[in-house]
Amino acid sequence: MPWGNRRLAWRGAFRSRGILALVAVLLAACVGPGAQSTTTSAPEQPTTTAAEATGTTQDSPSTTEMLAEGPSCGTEEVVLNAYFETGFDLPFELADEFSAQFPNVSWDIKQDQFTNLMNATPRLLSGDNPPDLIRLPSMVSLVHDGLLKNLDDYAAAFGWDQWPQSQLLQNRVAEDGTRGSGSLYAMGLNHSLTGVFYNKELADQIGMTEPPTTVEEFDALLAEAKARGLQPIMAWNATASGGGLAFPLQHLMAAYGPIEPINEWIFQKPGANINTESNLAAAEHLQRWIEAGYFPEDVNAIEYTDANARFRGGEGVFIFNGDWENAVYDGEMGDNVGFFLFPPLEEGGQLAAMSAPLTFGIAAGAPNADCAAFFFNWVATNEAARQINVDVGGSNPGGPADLPVPPASAPITNETLAAGAEVAKANGQMDFIANATGAIFAEGWTPELQEMVGGLQDAAGLLEAVQAEYESQLER
C-alpha cells in the first residue's frame, strides 16, 4: 500500500509541517555529521552476521530468554510506543482490539502523514525514544544504518518461516543491501493488490459484459468509451501525488514481459535494468493511450484524492488503483464498482499485479520489541484481527497458508480478495516500480511520465531517463 499512502500523504496539512520538520532536522543534527556516527549506530543492535542470521545462537540475553518461553507482552503493564500514518484507520483499530484482548498493553500512538514519516523515520529510529512499532516507507538505508531490529529470531520463534514466503520476501534485506532475500527487518500488517476498478453502469454502456481477457480486448473497450464521449480511464499524475500513470505502465510491463526482471530492478539486484525490450513495448503502449486521449487532459494536475472523487462521481469507466481504496469505493458506489486483474497479452497468459505489504518495523533499540513482534504475529493469526483487516483495510491479512481469509463486508473487497488468490496461485506478485529507491518516484517516474503526457518525452526516453536516475541514486 505504500503507493496509495504516499499520494494521500501529500495533501494539505503536512506541507507546513514539512517546513517544521526541516527546522527540527537542522537542529537535531547540530552535533555534525562526523560526531553523529558515534551516537546513532545503535549499539544494542548486533550487525547482522551470517551466524546470527541463520541461527538462534546467543544474541543479547533478553533475546535468548524470550526464545525459551516465546516472546509475548507478558503480564506487566506495557506501553507500546508507536508511529502510525494519518488517514488510515486500520492500525488504530487493530491497536484497540489488541488492548481489548491484552489489557496490560496500552498504546502511545503518534501519527503523521506518510511523507513526513518518510523524512523523519531515520531520526525517530535513532533518537532517544526509539519506537516499538513504526510504519516504514522504505527500509534498505535504514537497515544499512543499523536502525531496524533484525526479526529473524522472531520469525523462527513464531513460525513465520513456515508461512508462504512470498509475503515476507519484500521485507528481507541481504547484506549487500538488495531487497528480496536475506534477513527479515519488517512485517506487513496486510498485503495490497492492484488492478483495474470499473464503473459497472458505464461499462454496460460500452457493452462490457465480461472483464477483458486480453490487452487487445481492453484496448477495444477504451476505444469504445472514447467514441461514446466517456472518459475511458480516470487517473492522477500531479507532482504532489506522484505519477499515477506508473500504475498502468507497470501493469502493461507485466503483460508484455516476465515479472522477475521488474522485481529484480525494484529489489536493486546488481545490473538490473528497467530499459528492456518488453518494457519499451509497454511504455510505447502507454504512450499510445495518452495520445489517443484515454486519460483526462488535465491528468498532470489531478491529485490522487481528486481522481478517486471524480471516478466515484461517475467520471471515468476505469481506474487503475489498489484494494486500499475498497472501503471508500464501497461507501459511495456500492454495487456499481467492480474489479478485474489487468489482462495478459494473450488469453490465459501470466496474471500479475502489484502487491506490497503494509510495512511496519521495530527500532533496533526498542524497549518492547518482544511485545511488538507478538503484535505482528497476532495481527496475522488472530480471528478478530483478520476480520478487522479485511473490513477496514480491504486487503489480504496474509499469515499461515491454512488460515482462511474471512469474508469481507464490502462486496468489492471479496472481489479483490478472490483476484489476489489468483495472482498468488500464478506467483504474479510484483512490488511497485515507484518504490525501487527512496526518490525514484519523485525524481524519475513522476517528472518523466508528466513529460510524456505533455508530449515532451517518448517511451524510449522515459525508460532511459529513469534508468539513469536509478543508477545515479544507487551510486550515492
Add this chain to the structure above:
Amino acid sequence: MKPDSQPPTGPASSDRPILPRRRVGRRRRLDGSGLAGWLFAAPALIMYGLFVLQPLLLTIQYSFYNWDGVGPGEWVGFANYVRVFTDPDLLGPIFNSFRLLIFFSVIPVTLGVVAASLIHRIASSRFGSAATTVIFLPQVIPLVASGIIWGWLLARPGVVNQVLEAIGLERIARAWLGDFGTALPAVGMIGIWVLLGFCTVLLQTGMAKIDPELYEAARLDGAGWWAELRAVTLPGIRYEIGVCLTVTAIAALAAFDIVYVSTGGGPGRATTVPGIKIYIEAFLQRRVGLASALAVALVFLVLAVILPVQRLTREDRT
C-alpha cells in the same frame, strides 16, 4: 536570511536616532549600562544565534561532507560544490528561479508603483484606505494557504476556468498548474497576488514622505499624472523601491512554499526552483551534503542579485 536583518549591536547604536541630543553623556553611560544593554539584547541574540547563525554554519559544514543524514559523514572537500556547478540537472532550477524573478519582483514592484500613486492621489477619501486594505490582504494569508487556494482555483474544474467558459473562452481553459507552458507563469501569478500588497503599502509610505509642495509646484507647471510620477514620485521613493526589489527578489530566488504547495515543482521539472531541489536532495535523496552545498550556492546567488540593488539605492540616498 535578509542581509539587512542584522542583530542589534548594543545600546550605543540603537540610542542614536532616539536621543541625539545626549551625545555628550553617551560615552560615559556606556560603561555603566553597557552590561544591562547586552542583557536586554541577550534573548534576541541567543535566538538569533541558535536559529539563524547555527543552522547557517552547520549548512556550510555539511556541504563538505557526503552524508545521508544518519550514518557517519564522509569528508569530501569541494566535491559537492563541483557537482552543483557542473550538473545540468541543477541549472534548470536556477533558470526557473530567474524566470520567477519577473513575476515575483519586477511585476509587483511596477504594479505597486502604479497602484500606490493612484491610491496616493485619493488617499484622503475613504476609498483610498479600502483599496489599500484589499491589496494588502493577501499578505496576511499564510503562503501555504494561498498555495492551496490557488491550486483549487486554477484546476481544470476550478473557478478560473469556469469564468473563462462563461465568457466564451473555453478554448484557452486548461489545468493552469499542470500545463508545461502555463505552470510557471501561473505560479508567478500567485506570487504577484501575494507580493503586490507588500510593495504597494511600502511605496505608499514612501510617497507620503514626499513634500506636498513639490507636487504643487509640478502641478503649477502643468504636469500631468505621468510627468508627476516621473519627476517627483519616482525619485522620492527610490529607496523604498530598492527595499521592495530586495525583498521580492529574495522571495523569488529562495521560493519554496508557494511552489511546493501549488505544483511541487511539476509538471516535469517546469517549476522546480532551487528551494524544491534542495528539499528533494536532502529529504528524498538523502544527500544532505549536496543539498547543503546547493543551499550555500543559493545564498551567494541571492547576494549577487541583492547587493547591486542595495548599492544603487544606497548611493542615491547620500
